[in-house]
Amino acid sequence: MAGTWVFVEQKDGNIRKVTFEMLSELKKGGDEVSAVVFGKGVEGLAPALAAAGADKVLVADDDLFAAYNTGAYVAQMVAMIKEFSPNAVLFAHSFNGRDMASRLAQKLDAGLATDAVAAEISAGKGFFTRAIYAGKALAKVEVTGSPVLATIRPGVWEVGSTAGAGEVVKVAIAATAADVYQVAKSFIPTVSARPDLSEAAVVVSGGRGCKGPEGIKLVEQLADLLGAAVGGSRASIDSGWLGHELQVGQTGKVVLPNLYVACGISGAIQHLAGMSSSKFIAAINTDTEAPIFNVSDFGVVADLFKVIPILCSELKK
Amino acid sequence: MKVLVCVKQTFDTEAKIELKGGVISDAGINLIINPYDEVAVEGGIQLKEKGVATEVVVISAGSDKAMDAIRTALAMGADRGILVKQDTAADEYARAVALAAAIKAENPDLVLAGHVAADDGSSQVPTRIAEILGLPHVNVMTSVEIAGGKATCTCEADGGTAVIEVALPAVISSQVSWNEPRYPSMKGIMAAKKKPVATVDAVAVENKVKIVEFALPAAKTAGIKIEDEADVCAAKLADWMKNTVKVEVK
Numbered sequence A: 001m002a003g004t005w006v007f008v009e010q011k012d013g014n015i016r017k018v019t020f021e022m023l024s025e026l027k028k029g030g031d032e033v034s035a036v037v038f039g040k041g042v043e044g045l046a047p048a049l050a051a052a053g054a055d056k057v058l059v060a061d062d063d064l065f066a067a068y069n070t071g072a073y074v075a076q077m078v079a080m081i082k083e084f085s086p087n088a089v090l091f092a093h094s095f096n097g098r099d100m101a102s103r104l105a106q107k108l109d110a111g112l113a114t115d116a117v118a119a120e121i122s123a124g125k126g127f128f129t130r131a132i133y134a135g136k137a138l139a140k141v142e143v144t145g146s147p148v149l150a151t152i153r154p155g156v157w158e159v160g161s162t163a164g165a166g167e168v169v170k171v172a173i174a175a176t177a178a179d180v181y182q183v184a185k186s187f188i189p190t191v192s193a194r195p196d197l198s199e200a201a202v203v204v205s206g207g208r209g210c211k212g213p214e215g216i217k218l219v220e221q222l223a224d225l226l227g228a229a230v231g232g233s234r235a236s237i238d239s240g241w242l243g244h245e246l247q248v249g250q251t252g253k254v255v256l257p258n259l260y261v262a263c264g265i266s267g268a269i270q271h272l273a274g275m276s277s278s279k280f281i282a283a284i285n286t287d288t289e290a291p292i293f294n295v296s297d298f299g300v301v302a303d304l305f306k307v308i309p310i311l312c313s314e315l316k317k
Numbered sequence B: 001m002k003v004l005v006c007v008k009q010t011f012d013t014e015a016k017i018e019l020k021g022g023v024i025s026d027a028g029i030n031l032i033i034n035p036y037d038e039v040a041v042e043g044g045i046q047l048k049e050k051g052v053a054t055e056v057v058v059i060s061a062g063s064d065k066a067m068d069a070i071r072t073a074l075a076m077g078a079d080r081g082i083l084v085k086q087d088t089a090a091d092e093y094a095r096a097v098a099l100a101a102a103i104k105a106e107n108p109d110l111v112l113a114g115h116v117a118a119d120d121g122s123s124q125v126p127t128r129i130a131e132i133l134g135l136p137h138v139n140v141m142t143s144v145e146i147a148g149g150k151a152t153c154t155c156e157a158d159g160g161t162a163v164i165e166v167a168l169p170a171v172i173s174s175q176v177s178w179n180e181p182r183y184p185s186m187k188g189i190m191a192a193k194k195k196p197v198a199t200v201d202a203v204a205v206e207n208k209v210k211i212v213e214f215a216l217p218a219a220k221t222a223g224i225k226i227e228d229e230a231d232v233c234a235a236k237l238a239d240w241m242k243n244t245v246k247v248e249v250k
């Protein structure tokens, strides 16, 4: 069969944007692109995957795959790779994607490029660019093998509009309950009306300069006006003003929005690691020497408590 | 219960990266324990303090320099160390093979690691070790309860928080929010000098991933910066957001 596979990241039928990004990017290459979806009752996802570029949609539908579990997912993937011999398999660099890809790579005694920000794939070979040292350097690596394996950072590619045929292929189920080694006791979804931090087009972040929940509230007001995700520096996370999952930076999330607004954030190197690749960066900080201004496209040296309320009303005009 | 903790020596997160002769230079760089692994060491020591673990062994694959990382972990309170001598250019596969072989010889009940190395950012090695040893692996753990031969882990997951249970022995990769690592005390530093560290050679396997080249990202340059009254700043920023960035206002 050859062709390139994209492992579909979905939860309860909601496909993550990064899946569409990968399908669209690969579709440009001209090779056959297949979306591989595991789950229960997931065949209905095929049209959406086709619209993003999938020529084929390989569906492994079984109760065993109702929720992600490493053992069964990897066992199924190994069997499918043996049967269809894809040229390359790409995963999202999400918690699940990297977990599955790493275990799969080791099972196949293969190399793997994780968190790639660029890819050139040919037969039996792939060149991937990876951000290392938290984005302070880039490494171009070569992965050989069949298949070539990589995980791709969300947000590096655009979702295009070239559709594929989306032919549904139901595959045989090879994994068994014996492959499952983790017992999922519970899952508590992050409830937020705001977009996901790693997928948002706009991120508004608050740091120690917010001084407390009152300042964070201003950050949230600005975020909601822009339909943005809220993020934070470690200082505001450690102070308990924002949840842990909202930390941006080296030990938090790497974000790639169109616009990043840093409010009361000094711009420590560990924070910059998570946001300096954003397309546009704006900063509001009282200290004209703050390093955040070195990476900002538009910086205002002012008090966020005064600026944000006026900014909000100006934006509404 | 014997706990093994994987510690990778990495550059200080403050370090400025420079290329010399096409490779990343470590000249003048302060080397530290990978922050995620430091949390794993602390977690292992706390398990011992609670009486859950009986011994905490730290293991690191790398050059002789990695001995410093091991000594730091011993100064924090780990009992002994293992240095797996390996070229620092070993890839994730080669490191996992080397570490797994040394871990297997120890037959631990629990292997702790960081969920990602701050230098290579790979997030592969612990998962690979688990696969080689045929053990369960739990990723991005923020807290763990150990009882009755099982580990119940709270983990960061895509879109939420998951609670996952596995049977021991298992490999568990930690997130930094698990705990606050202690600083080694003077007494700890003295004691560490006398703690045993075994040195073994890495199992020789070829890298699977070849590095073609290193590069530094284009330096981001500062743009417009205005210092004025708040209302002027706000108006100009709003204007830039609307006309240059073209934001959509809800």
Ligand SMILES: Cc1cc2nc3c(=O)[nH]c(=O)nc-3n(C[C@H](O)[C@H](O)[C@H](O)COP(=O)(O)OP(=O)(O)OC[C@H]3O[C@@H](n4cnc5c(N)ncnc54)[C@H](O)[C@@H]3O)c2cc1C
Binding pocket: A206, A207, A208, A209, A210, A232, A233, A234, A235, A236, A247, A248, A249, A250, A251, A252, A253, A263, A264, A265, A266, A267, A268, A269, A270, A271, A274, A284, A285, A286, A287, A290, A302, A303, A304, A305, B013, B035
């Ligand atoms: C191993 C390691 C990993 C780390 N990982 C991360 C990470 O992932 N993410 C992260 O963010 N940090 C991380 N850090 C911490 C990092 O070094 C900084 O300490 C942190 O980013 C500082 O947060 P901050 O900018 O909010 O606070 P500060 O550095 O205290 O800056 C606050 C800023 O607010 C400004 N300010 C004050 N009042 C106002 C006002 N009224 N209006 C406008 N501006 C105002 C000040 O001028 C100042 O610039 C890490 C550190 C280490 C050692």
Ligand SMILES: Nc1ncnc2c1ncn2[C@@H]1O[C@H](COP(=O)(O)O)[C@@H](O)[C@H]1O
Binding pocket: B006, B007, B008, B009, B034, B036, B037, B059, B060, B061, B062, B092, B095, B099, B112, B113, B114, B115, B116, B117, B118, B120, B121, B122, B123, B124, B125, B126
């Ligand atoms: N050379 C090494 N020595 C010891 N542990 C390592 C080594 N490389 C990776 N690890 C462990 O694997 C984790 C993830 O590393 P990585 O896969 O390189 O991102 C680290 O946090 C360590 O716990």
